[in-house]
Amino acid sequence: xxxxxxxxxxxxxxxxxxxxxxxxxxxxxxxxxxxxxxxxxxxxxxxxxxxxxxxxxxxxxxxxxxxxxxxxxxxxxxxxxxxxxxxxxxxxxxxxxxxxxxxxxxxxxxxxxxxxxxxxxxxxxxxxxxxxxxxxxxxxxxxxxxxxxxxxxxxxxxxxxxxxxxxxxxxxxxxxxxxxxxxxxxxxxxxxxxxxxxxxxxxxxx
Amino acid sequence: xxxxxxxxxxxxxxxxxxxxxxxxxxxxxxxxxxxxxxxxxxxxxxxxxxxxxxxxxxxxxxxxxxxxxxxxxxxxxxxxxxxxxxxxxxxxxxxxxxxxxxxxxxxxxxxxxxxxxxxxxxxxxxxxxxxxxxxxxxxxxxxxxxxxxxxxxxxxxxxxxxxxxxxxxxxxxxxxxxxxxxxxxxxxxxxxxxxxxxxxxxxxxx
DNA sequence: CCATTAGTTTGCGTGGCACGCATATTTGCG
DNA sequence: CGCAAATATGCGTGCCACGCAAACTAATGG
Numbered sequence: 001x002x003x004x005x006x007x008x009x010x011x012x013x014x015x016x017x018x019x020x021x022x023x024x025x026x027x028x029x030x031x032x033x034x035x036x037x038x039x040x041x042x043x044x045x046x047x048x049x050x051x052x053x054x055x056x057x058x059x060x061x062x063x064x065x066x067x068x069x070x071x072x073x074x075x076x077x078x079x080x081x082x083x084x085x086x087x088x089x090x091x092x093x094x095x096x097x098x099x100x101x102x103x104x105x106x107x108x109x110x111x112x113x114x115x116x117x118x119x120x121x122x123x124x125x126x127x128x129x130x131x132x133x134x135x136x137x138x139x140x141x142x143x144x145x146x147x148x149x150x151x152x153x154x155x156x157x158x159x160x161x162x163x164x165x166x167x168x169x170x171x172x173x174x175x176x177x178x179x180x181x182x183x184x185x186x187x188x189x190x191x192x193x194x195x196x197x198x199x200x201x202x203x204x205x206x
Numbered sequence: 207x208x209x210x211x212x213x214x215x216x217x218x219x220x221x222x223x224x225x226x227x228x229x230x231x232x233x234x235x236x237x238x239x240x241x242x243x244x245x246x247x248x249x250x251x252x253x254x255x256x257x258x259x260x261x262x263x264x265x266x267x268x269x270x271x272x273x274x275x276x277x278x279x280x281x282x283x284x285x286x287x288x289x290x291x292x293x294x295x296x297x298x299x300x301x302x303x304x305x306x307x308x309x310x311x312x313x314x315x316x317x318x319x320x321x322x323x324x325x326x327x328x329x330x331x332x333x334x335x336x337x338x339x340x341x342x343x344x345x346x347x348x349x350x351x352x353x354x355x356x357x358x359x360x361x362x363x364x365x366x367x368x369x370x371x372x373x374x375x376x377x378x379x380x381x382x383x384x385x386x387x388x389x390x391x392x393x394x395x396x397x398x399x400x401x402x403x404x405x406x407x408x409x410x411x412x
Numbered sequence: 413c414c415a416t417t418a419g420t421t422t423g424c425g426t427g428g429c430a431c432g433c434a435t436a437t438t439t440g441c442g
Numbered sequence: 443c444g445c446a447a448a449t450a451t452g453c454g455t456g457c458c459a460c461g462c463a464a465a466c467t468a469a470t471g472g
Contacts, residue, residue: 053329056333082409083409084407084409123259123337126333126337126340127262127332127333127334127336127337128333130333130336130337130339130340131329131332131333131336133336134332134336148409148410148412149410149412150410153384156377156378156381156395156398156399156402157402157407157410159377159380159381160373160374160377160399160402160403160407161407163370163373163374163376163377164369164370164373164403164407166373167366167369167370167372167373168366168369170369171362171365171366171369172362174365175362175365178359189362192362193362193366196362196363196366197366197370197406197407198406198407199406200403200404200405200406200407201363201366201367201370201403201404201406203288203289203290203354204354204355204356204363206354206355
């Protein structure tokens with residue numbers, strides 16, 4: 001049931017989200033007006049708020065989409081795969097596969113990377129990004145509950161797992177962004193983080 | 207060096223934060239104008255923005271303060287206490303000790319509890335609350351790095367521990383708020399969450 | 413006790429944002 | 443083709459964050 005209507009809506013949403021990120025990375029958060037984003041997406045300013053309830057939400061939308069995909073990916077992992085292996089793989093998928101990576105304007109263009117860094121540092125955006133992570137975490141928790149046969153309503157377990165997995169990915173990404181080049185490959189960092197978490201994060205010997 | 211100046215500033219900040227929370231729990235987020243908060247704190251509207259850069263930040267300020275205290279508490283735990291025991295205790299302290307708990311308007315008044323619930327559900331506030339948690343997490347990571355002799359710049363370990371600990375507390379709180387009365391004591395939930403995390407969150411037997 | 417200086421509060425003005433409401437336009441379906 | 447539902451747009455409103463400059467107040471040194 002992919003009617004013209006739904007497709008167009010998805011396209012507009014994507015165009016708005018994309019334009020928002022693009023312009024922000026380019027000029028800085030408060031040199032971009034909603035009007036600019038709407039124009040870049042070929043839509044009226046008023047329509048912008050039919051899709052997103054704030055500038056920040058638009059910018060975080062792609063982050064949200066990607067985070068949600070992790071939960072979906074987990075559901076598609078073979079049922080007999082051990083939980084933490086499945087989580088690791090589901091998370092890794094979001095960074096390896098990439099029709100969207102190709103769509104980047106200049107994958108290695110320093111200007112772009114710097115812009116994204118600045119964007120991530122913007123306080124006004126961090127909250128919205130974290131909220132996206134939290135929403136995805138809820139989905140992930142549901143998927144974990146299904147897979148492990150635990151109960152979301154009575155057990156903390158699935159939420160703890162989801163939160164820990166989210167945290168592992170977040171820390172790995174942060175580490176990746178902060179590290180000097182040549183950076184350790186993100187795949188290795190994620191794998192490593194999951195390994196440590198699944199081992200209970202024991203204190204290292206002094 | 208506690209000059210009159212510093213003290214007054216701290217008082218004003220507290221008054222603003224308190225008024226913001228109070229009014230929001232009472233009337234709902236968007237029935238409170240910045241003007242109202244400023245008035246309740248006995249200060250001009252313009253001054254509000256000298257202390258907080260948004261309404262949401264003011265409301266989240268107490269949450270931030272409390273979260274930051276966890277890091278401080280960890281630094282004061284005996285150095286020979288095992289890491290996870292110290293983390294558990296440091297976290298628990300924030301919920302047991304309470305000169306501020308007594309200051310609550312009506313500790314068990316259902317009206318108040320309902321108001322707080324509604325407040326926490328407000329999307330516009332969740333982002334700011336999560337940002338506060340993230341800021342505190344950075345402090346906590348630094349404290350963990352000190353205690354374990356690891357390096358914030360090169361090791362993911364301290365950040366992973368901080369994130370996992372944060373998550374344990376967050377999940378426990380969420381579980382507490384969602385559970386029917388009589389709720390499981392928050393202390394038990396937190397202890398339980400930490401135990402599970404420190405054990406590596408193994409999948410339960412089916 | 414007073415004068416100088418640095419830090420804080422306040423009022424005013426500006427640009428922008430989120431959203432309700434009414435209207436026009438487009439899509440899906442019989 | 444024509445109707446009903448969904449969507450896009452235009453306009454108006456209230457609020458908010460913040461820059462700037464002036465009034466004010468605490469701290470410091472004679």
